[in-house]
Amino acid sequence: MSSYDVVVVGSGPGGSVTARECARAGLRVLVVEEGERVEPGAVPAYSLEQMRRQYRNQGLTVALGRPPIAYTEAACAGGGSEVNSGLYHRPSAELLDAWSREHAVEALTLPDVEPWLGTVEDRLQVQGRAGELPPASAALARGAERLGWAGLDVPRWAVPGPGHPEKQTMTRTYLADALEAGAELACGSRVDRLDVHDGRVRGVVVAGRTVTSERVVVAAGAVQSPALLQRSGVPVSGRGLAVHPTVKVVAEFAEDVNDPADLATYQVKEFAPALTLGGSASRPSLIALALSERGWSVAGEPREAWRRQQVYYAAIRSRGRGRVRSVPGFRDPVVTYRLTREDLALLRSGLARLMHLLLAAGATRLLPSYAGAMTVTTNADVAPAAAAMTRSRAALMSVHLTGTLPLGERRGGVVDSWGRVRDVTNLWVNDASLLPDAPGINPQGTLMAIAHRNVDRLLRGDG
């Protein structure tokens, strides 16, 4: 490591787009990634081994609050794209218009972003499924059809593989392109802080040594990016963390539904964007985990029951917000989240709708995943089971983290409409932190298109 035109911190979707475009423009690029490089498919998807090798803190991260919200961040070459489900949505014109209005963002309408969405879709080979839905997805589709609710089998960045579809992760696509165009990748290297002086960043500090660079782009994800800026003395409040709080139900069917290596890709969008219903990873260990939230009932489950069981979720757009705070002396930031009363009400109604959907789909037994939850077998059980999920009993999680460094021209904002840090001339942010809010859809496609838009501006020298 010596001196570069651009250092990119983090190799997730935001960082990989940035690195590829900069390297293709002929710049000397270094991508610094804290995690290790694990070839796609080398560890079983959603397994403990994957948690250990590809997640930050082995996936044991939590936003403190009432209730706390468990969240996960990847920490590996390719970031979240290596471990995620590959579900792709285009953002709606309404969403982008709302962000543009509320955060005074320049050039963020759908026509502005659409070309970049196309670029992302082409490179990631985003496509719908050919052929029949697998049982866990088919159950959701059946329930939706019976209730007359809208839904879709969500397209993915995955191509048909020998067994399961091969997800087009960053290490297979954008990061590979960046390396081919001459970028260097330093894995297992944590940027402790940025070297910022007199309104300019001189480089990044890794293991006590400064790697100098003309420009630095921070793409460490919505929790780590603000934490890194804070550690570097850039005034960042860390407020604004926005997630999709999610509640889960284990549904049991008369027949086998569970594919431990994949999840249901069908989503019910009847109540979108406020509420999305879908399927989660359901390895036996994850079913046991969901059941353990309820109390001491795991022992009563027949050992082979997992084959007929599947974890489903209700995820909401939340009015609550969280905060990321870097605390001197601690390596990891402290993360908090305040769920509002409206959020809790929406989660309850989401849980109720999810249970009606699953009963309509033919589930014989529903086991909501919160403390002391009753077992649901009929529609009459649904209302009391949903109402009993109080703040102190709820068990919530989220995998979509956004909003800590929202782009826009609003006064007091840390970055401008293109991700450039206002107080530091040659410093940019280009990742999920920039999304002003959790969008009500799986966010990676949106953040990648915005990352393309921003790096295009950076390379044109207008940023």
Next chain:
Amino acid sequence: MRSGATFAERVALACLARDVPESSLESRRRAAEEVVQSLTALPDSTRAGVGVAGVLARGVVGRSSGDRLVSRLDAAPLPGVGEYLKLVRSLALVAWFEDAGS
């Protein structure tokens, strides 16, 4: 660290004996060892909190073991003790099911 680790293992073993009573002691021991490893991976602020909760929990259970240990922790009114039990139990369950349970 060592005595803390031993206590987490004790709690994990007691939880697994309740959750998967048909399992072998050997498989439960392996999972309990994994729990100790996972606890070291917690974010440092959480780890500090869990350490304190572990000390409180140890005070609650005294020398009890097995089902009695779990019942005492489950019923303890002290802040953090319930969360400690929940954390250790969930780590133990995941480790056991990943290793032996499928």
